[in-house]
Amino acid sequence: MIKFDDSFMLECEEIDKDHAWLNQLAEDISAAIDEDRAEDCAELARRFVSLCKKHFGAEESLLKRAGYPDAQHHHEHHQSLYGKMETIVKLGEAAATNELARKSLKKEVFYLLMDDIINEDLSFKEFVHKMSKAQAKA
Ligand SMILES: [Fe+2]
């Protein structure tokens, strides 16, 4: 499992809070599986996906407000993750009775998180950081 540490912080409170909360839910899913509470996975997976969608919307509107030049590209990246989110909901529903679904679910939630944060969000870290510094000075 990847350790969620300061290197994943974008230094933008609104976004970092969402990422930390998503990471917590991913860990809750993992714990439910390890502790033989896989019947909790359906609800946890639905919550994870619903927070992801909300987070993507909030992140996109923040990038637009900030005038981030690649906002459209980031929107498309988020869109490309919708299929994976549907898979996560289905795996959550199957987890109570299916060993393979439990194993896949554990991986998929962290992959999704890493796809969003490591692969893409860190690319606007500097931009967002500069913007919030400029706002603080104004
Ligand atoms: Fe993102």
Ligand SMILES: [Fe+2]
């Ligand atoms: Fe994000």
